Amino acid sequence: MSKLKNLTPQKAAEFLASEPKAILLDIRTTIEHSFVGHPIGCIHIPWKDAPDWELNPNFVKEVLTAASNKDTISPRDVPIIVMCRSGQRSVPASKLLMENGFTNISHIGEGFEGDIDEFDHRGELGGWRFRGLPWAQT
Numbered sequence: 001m002s003k004l005k006n007l008t009p010q011k012a013a014e015f016l017a018s019e020p021k022a023i024l025l026d027i028r029t030t031i032e033h034s035f036v037g038h039p040i041g042c043i044h045i046p047w048k049d050a051p052d053w054e055l056n057p058n059f060v061k062e063v064l065t066a067a068s069n070k071d072t073i074s075p076r077d078v079p080i081i082v083m084c085r086s087g088q089r090s091v092p093a094s095k096l097l098m099e100n101g102f103t104n105i106s107h108i109g110e111g112f113e114g115d116i117d118e119f120d121h122r123g124e125l126g127g128w129r130f131r132g133l134p135w136a137q138t
Helices: 009-018 030-036 059-067 090-099
Strands: 005-007 023-026 080-083 105-108
Touching: 005 009, 005 080, 009 080, 009 105, 023 059, 059 090, 080 090
Parallel strands: 005 105, 023 080, 080 105
Antiparallel strands: none
């Protein structure tokens, strides 16, 4: 199994712009994705979600389905960049994908909101949104 690649939000955005087959996979909860915001163009497949907060039993299958929409490349070889809030959930989610045969997995270590600052706030120390990359709220 290859090593998990850790990308900055900027490097992830550059890669996504240069590789049309790549997927930015937002694994945060539905609430986070909708109300906090999400990168424009990402695919949302929750790792865990309300109401039970259990691991999504269909996670790998749903990612495989999303990757199957890319022509001329095996779904397990599609470049996938995994993103959560701060980089904590994206590591185990990425490893699960790699254990299930996905060959081109990276994650954004800063996540969408970054780490908590001295005032217990997110969004001030890093993350996709902090770096000024395209995002939206629904």
